[in-house]
Amino acid sequence: MIPRSHPRYQSLIKRELLVEGFEKGIVAPAGLIAHGRGETFDYLIGERSEDFAILAEKAAVAKMLMARNPVISVNGNVTALASADIVELAKLLNAKIEVNLFYRTEERVRKIVEEFLKYGVRILGDKPDARIPGLEHKRALCTTEGIYSADVVLVPLEDGDRAQALKNMGKFVITIDLNPLSRTARTAHITIVDELTRAVKNMIDFAKEINDKEAERILSHYQNKVILAQALRHINKRLEKLATDFQALQA
């Protein structure tokens, strides 16, 4: 048991959720490594939702509220960390959920589908009938009803190639990615530089507040370039501060 008083309690809880998800066969070994990469970026960000994240989360909700067929793509890590919140967000946004795995095995797909069935939700992706052009066979699989025909896709913790392929199909791509320099972060139309569970919880709050008129206003002001630049600047400043604190400690 991790004591709640531990300074990095939230981070350690998420690490445990990932390892549990892994033991259940939901998370791939490479998913654990990817989580570690994210942990470092979150540590550098300061483990809270900064302004650049909040603005992107509002814009993402606005865009999804106005979409014709919004789809949320889920993988093993997303399922292990945030399945309950993803279900709530999907309901509020009238969005479909589709499982889409980088290391696709039918067993992992089945386990993820089962995880969502616990919330009484049927998700797409276990019977793919379409392909995302430009991707290697298994990574291309999707459904006509979901990702293939979607106008707006939320692809949290996504691979760079797939984000680009979805963009090439003309879709509006929203991602959640702690590394503002990643190819996914740079490819997406809206990049939420925030930790997944914080991001989804914030989006749930915004989905309850934002109406159509506000959604239009939010989107008319949103500039992803500016957001990414702010995120980078923030990490840089934090690192400078950490370095200064550290040198003071050593003096």
Add this chain to the structure above:
Amino acid sequence: MIPRSHPRYQSLIKRELLVEGFEKGIVAPAGLIAHGRGETFDYLIGERSEDFAILAEKAAVAKMLMARNPVISVNGNVTALASADIVELAKLLNAKIEVNLFYRTEERVRKIVEEFLKYGVRILGDKPDARIPGLEHKRALCTTEGIYSADVVLVPLEDGDRAQALKNMGKFVITIDLNPLSRTARTAHITIVDELTRAVKNMIDFAKEINDKEAERILSHYQNKVILAQALRHINKRLEKLATDFQALQA
């Protein structure tokens, strides 16, 4: 198969070694996450051995050459990534190798011992008969012949509590850690801010070159505070450069 031409070939190969080690039962799930954290720092460092790393590697070799009973502590990640090189380094430095696990299970200890037996080397740690004071039971286990009586310990990829406990015992602690801000990095007497496999290969080269007189000279000049400050400054500059390149790309 990862093509050699891939810009991040070395990093991807190491990721594969870790996953293989995991599948063999050598690496713990938490070891995969820890590897991911290191990957981000190595990406920020630029995936090469910088001057601050080289200087620390030379000092580490010098200190171990002059030690009475130097010991190299190995865990699952170290074994998966660098067992052959650790064996070579230990021979050159006349050092013992001892297995020491954060998530200790007798099965993982046995598998790591077997991995080293492939190189004809018997390592310590499967029959612990002593304890490091101040650590919780399983994490405290060590051998009288090895870590318990060592004057100098090389503890790569080590936990902060254990690094501190070893220091409290009066030992000279050398670590290899990609995060210059980690507690381990800040606790050690010599902190090598470098990726494990690069660090060990460099240390092998230095162990072949450095004689006793040079070892003394190197150690008399070494200041770990300065090294850590340089590592932080380097990461900071790299991040600024990445941000500038990125903004130029977007312009």
